[in-house]
Amino acid sequence: MPTTLTTAATDFRAIGTTIRLVVTEPWTVAEAEALTRDHLVALDRAASRFRHDSEVSRLAAAARSGAASAVASPVLAGSLRAALRAARLTGGLVDPTVGTAVAVSGYDADLAVVRSRVAADRPAASVPGWHQVRIDPRTDRVDVPAGCLLDLGATAKAHAADEVARVLAARLPGGFLVDLGGDIALSGTTPEGRWQIGVEDSAGRQLQSIGLRSGQAVATSSTRLRTWVAADGSVRHHIVDPRTGRTADATWAQVTCVGRTALEANAASTAAVVLGAEAPAWLAGHGVPARLDTADGVVVTTPGWPDPQEDPR
Numbered sequence: 001m002p003t004t005l006t007t008a009a010t011d012f013r014a015i016g017t018t019i020r021l022v023v024t025e026p027w028t029v030a031e032a033e034a035l036t037r038d039h040l041v042a043l044d045r046a047a048s049r050f051r052h053d054s055e056v057s058r059l060a061a062a063a064r065s066g067a068a069s070a071v072a073s074p075v076l077a078g079s080l081r082a083a084l085r086a087a088r089l090t091g092g093l094v095d096p097t098v099g100t101a102v103a104v105s106g107y108d109a110d111l112a113v114v115r116s117r118v119a120a121d122r123p124a125a126s127v128p129g130w131h132q133v134r135i136d137p138r139t140d141r142v143d144v145p146a147g148c149l150l151d152l153g154a155t156a157k158a159h160a161a162d163e164v165a166r167v168l169a170a171r172l173p174g175g176f177l178v179d180l181g182g183d184i185a186l187s188g189t190t191p192e193g194r195w196q197i198g199v200e201d202s203a204g205r206q207l208q209s210i211g212l213r214s215g216q217a218v219a220t221s222s223t224r225l226r227t228w229v230a231a232d233g234s235v236r237h238h239i240v241d242p243r244t245g246r247t248a249d250a251t252w253a254q255v256t257c258v259g260r261t262a263l264e265a266n267a268a269s270t271a272a273v274v275l276g277a278e279a280p281a282w283l284a285g286h287g288v289p290a291r292l293d294t295a296d297g298v299v300v301t302t303p304g305w306p307d308p309q310e311d312p313r
Contacts, residue, residue: 006024006025006026006191007022007023007024007026007191008022008023008025008026008029009021009022009023009029010029010030010032010033012033012037014036014037014040014041014044015040015043015044015048015157015160015180015181016050016110016111016181017157017180017181017182018181019036019040019179019180019181020177020179021033021036021176021177021178021179022176022177022179023168023172023174023175023176023177024174024175024176024188024189024191025172025173025174028172028173028174031172032168032172032176035164035167035168035171036164036168036178039075039160039163039164039167040160040180042073042075043075043079043156043160045073045075046072046073046075046076046079047075047076047079047150047152047156049099049102049103049108049149049151049153050109050110055070055072055073055076056076056099056149056150056152058070059142059144059150060099060148060149060150063144063145063146063147063148063149064146064147065146066146067143067144067145067146068143068144068146068148069141069142069143069144070141070142071139071140071141071142072135072140072141072142073140074140076142077135077140077142078159078163079152079155079156079159079160080096080133080135080142080150080152081135082155082156082158082159082263083096083130083150083152083154083155083156083159084096084130084133084135085263086154086155086263086264086266086267086270087130089264089267089268090267090268090270090271092129092130092242092243093242093243093270093271093274093275094154094155094242094267094270094271094274095127095129095130095242096130096133096150096151096152096154096155097127097128097129097130097132097133097144097145097148097149097150097151097242098127098151098240098242098245099148099149099150099151100125100126100127100147100148100149101124101125101126101127101240101242101245101246102151102153102238102240103125103149104122104123104124104125104245105119105124105230105236105240105246105247106119106120106228106230106236107226107228107236107238111226111228114228115228115229118229118230118231119228119229119230119231119236120230120231124244124245124246125245126245127240127242127243127245128144128145128147128148129242132144132145132148133145133148133150153238154239154266154267154270155263155266155267157180157181157183157266158180158183158217158219158261158262158263158265158266158267159262159263160180160183161178161179161180161183161184161185161217161262162185162217162261162262162263164178164180164185165178165185165186165187165262166187168187168188169187169188169214172188173188174188174189175187175188175189175190175191175195175214176188176214177195180262182219182220182222183217183219183262183265183266184197184217184218184219184262185217185261185262186212186213186214186215186216186217187214187215188214189214190213190214193211194211194212194213195211195212195213195214196209196210196211197209197210197211197212197218199220199256199291201224201253201254201293202222202224202225202253202254207291207293207308208291208306208308210258210305210306211306212258215260216258216259216260217258217259217260217261217262217263217264217265218256218257218258218259218262218265219256219257219259219262219265219266219268219269220254220255220256220257220269221239221254221255221266221269221270221272221273222237222253222254223237223239223248223250223252223253223254223273224237224250224253224254224295225237226238235250237250239270239273239274241274242274243274248273248274248276249276250295251273251276251277251279251294252272252273252276252279252292252293252294253293253294253295254292254293255269255272255273255279255290255291255292255293256269256290256291256292257269257272257283257288257289257290258288258289258290258304258305259288265288268283268286268288268290269290272290272292279292280292280300280302283302284302284303287303287304288302288304289301289302289303289304289305290302290305291305291308
């Protein structure tokens with residue numbers, strides 16, 4: 001987090017995660033929080049898999065009997081376009097049509113509910129594929145194939161961080177750090193020096209601090225936070241490999257990536273979890289600075305990531 005003494009911060013819960021805002025003009029913090037809350041309320045109504053009345057859930061219900069179509073709200077349309085962009089950037093490693101596969105793996109309700117029971121051992125569900133989703137550029141009408149449940153969890157939160165950061169910088173003076181559960185976007189003015197971002201493990205211990213400027217973003221994907229136990233005793237997490245429809249192997253405890261946007265950073269970190277051992281080469285080939293941590297403490301970095309032994313402060 002930033003070390004400058006002129007900042008103010010606020011923390012609250014929304015969309016199933018912890019939200020943190022940091023502003024360089026302390027008097028703007030209340031309005032920044034109100035704007036952020038409004039955006040996240042709209043996002044929850046549009047894209048939550050766990051609300052029966054959300055647009056995503058209503059579209060999935062219609063798709064149970066065949067291909068379905070609906071006009072999306074601006075928030076859902078923006079989130080879906082972001083998800084499809086992430087799919088293109090990652091060659092389908094991040095795919096918004098994994099919803100049924102994620103639900104079949106056990107993550108079909110709020111995480112507290114999922115953890116209160118033992119997930120059934122069911123066969124992997126097929127993933128329709130992101131190419132089968134269409135959104136009309138003029139009308140925002142969304143078309144999905146039969147049986148499709150959209151899961152925008154890998155991208156909607158990151159895209160929301162970008163959108164909130166953009167809105168705050170447009171409407172309020174100063175600089176802004178928008179942290180939506182580990183998807184961090186920076187906008188406006190940069191504090192003296194740089195924004196100092198702490199990379200933490202699943203226990204909340206800071207592993208490293210990195211310095212970034214406004215206009216950059218960072219995201220972490222973890223296989224240790226959203227976990228539950230299956231009937232066979234295995235531990236599952238929320239990231240599904242769209243190539244198999246099954247929970248991705250937990251080669252990495254977590255992957256943290258820097259990008260121009262939180263969407264791009266999150267797409268890269270999620271793809272890295274899916275790729276497993278192939279991730280460092282893939283990230284390096286795409287020019288993504290990243291830190292990859294194994295469960296036993298081994299750290300792998302790609303070009304452009306600061307030396308873990310150095311502190312930029």
